[in-house]
Amino acid sequence: MSGVERIPILKIGDVLLASIQVDLQDRDVLALQEDLAEKISATGAHGVVLDISAVDIVDSFIGRMFATIAATSRLFDAHTVVVGMRPAVAITLVELGLTLGEVRTALDLEKGLAILAGLAGDRAAR
Amino acid sequence: MTGPGREDIPIAADDDVVRIRQVVRSYAQRARLSLVDQTKLVTATSELARNTLTYGGGGSAVVEMLGEGRRQGVRASFADSGPGIPDIELALTDGWTSGRGMGLGLSGARRLVDEFTLDTEVGRGTTVTVVKWSR
Numbered sequence: 001m002s003g004v005e006r007i008p009i010l011k012i013g014d015v016l017l018a019s020i021q022v023d024l025q026d027r028d029v030l031a032l033q034e035d036l037a038e039k040i041s042a043t044g045a046h047g048v049v050l051d052i053s054a055v056d057i058v059d060s061f062i063g064r065m066f067a068t069i070a071a072t073s074r075l076f077d078a079h080t081v082v083v084g085m086r087p088a089v090a091i092t093l094v095e096l097g098l099t100l101g102e103v104r105t106a107l108d109l110e111k112g113l114a115i116l117a118g119l120a121g122d123r124a125a126r
Numbered sequence: 127m128t129g130p131g132r133e134d135i136p137i138a139a140d141d142d143v144v145r146i147r148q149v150v151r152s153y154a155q156r157a158r159l160s161l162v163d164q165t166k167l168v169t170a171t172s173e174l175a176r177n178t179l180t181y182g183g184g185g186s187a188v189v190e191m192l193g194e195g196r197r198q199g200v201r202a203s204f205a206d207s208g209p210g211i212p213d214i215e216l217a218l219t220d221g222w223t224s225g226r227g228m229g230l231g232l233s234g235a236r237r238l239v240d241e242f243t244l245d246t247e248v249g250r251g252t253t254v255t256v257v258k259w260s261r
Contacts, residue, residue, distance in 0.1 A: 023147065025140045026176075057147060057165055059172040060231060088165035096169060096234040097220055 004031045009039050015116055016040065017109075019051035029065040036069055040076045047116030048073050051109060053084025060098055067101035079104065079119050083112035129156060132190045137204070143175045149189050150202055157191060157198040158260045167200060167258040170235040174204045174254050177231050182206025182252055192257065199240075199259040207251040214244060 005028045010017045016039055018032060036048060050066060052058065058066075070080035081104045085093075093100075106112035133153075135146055150171045154164040171187075178185045185206030192199040211217045220233045232254070236242040241257035 023144050025144050027140055056151075057169050057172060059169050059176070060234060061172075061176060086165075088162045091162050092165045092169045092238065095166065095237050096173075097237070098234070 004028055006035070007032045009035055011039075011043060011045065012113075014045050014120060015047040015049060015113060016043070016045045017049045017051065019054070021054045024055070024062055026061055029062055033065055033069050033072065037072050037076075040073055040078050044076075046078050046120045047113075048078055048080040049109060049112045049116070050080065050082045051084050052082060052089070053086070053108075055089065056086065058085075058089050058093055058098075060096065063093065063098045063100060066103050070101065070103040074102065079116060081106050081112040081115050083107070083109050132188065135187045135189065136184075137175055137178045137187055137206075138184045139179075143172060143179065146175045146187050146189070146202075147172050150200065153189055153191060153200045154258070157200050159200070159258060160261065163258055163261070166238040167202075167256070170238040170256055170258075171202045171204075173231040173235045174202070174256065177254070178204045178206045178208075178252075182208030185251070192259075194259075197259050199257055201255065201257045203253060203255040205251065205253040210248040210250055210252055211244075211246040212248050214246065218244075 005022050007018050007020055016036065018036065066082055073080050083106045085105060104115060106115055133149055135149060136142060147168050151164060151168050154167050159167065175187060183206060185204065188203045190201045192201050218233050235256065239256040239258050243255040246252040
């Protein structure tokens, strides 16, 4: 049995970026959830981008983890955007009946960062 | 068409779920399923393999190539000797779950495939078989 695949988390300004490039095992997703919570808490990041452009399937377990990551980041006043979902994955998710809860989605990284910048602006204005 | 026509895969740990996704993907490509249909079948089998692991306490999967006239398909079957499902209708309802999932495993998997068979008996175990055909 192989070990946990740690997904690297990059920091760009106030945003954390995790780009998923491997076929995720359940425990990899759980590890990512913990690592992100630690890193948001340590850095005070206001946003998280999950790049799934290399992910060829999202099942209900993985989908639920995205929702959990988003809900956890909200507790640290950070928003989560999932970017780069493949069309076949999107069609399958809808038919599966999965909604991603509070998770925002954007076509690509650039648009995801723009959404987070907008939300950070709202936060500064409060 | 090259490659094996049938593969037996044990389901005993997390990484077996990933292995099944990979095997089903390669069979679906060989059966010339469209990318969307490949994704649907792989997602359905991921749900079912995880069910076998989580609720059935492990078991095994069989993945097979099917040929019927000009049509090709993939059949995947998941068997466990777990507790079985007492109320099939309830288990096939969206949102119903007895475990860590979202309650979409069985009902969602059924929507993603062309054929879906559920054979279960309390105390004996559960076998779920799905088929997806090329169009």
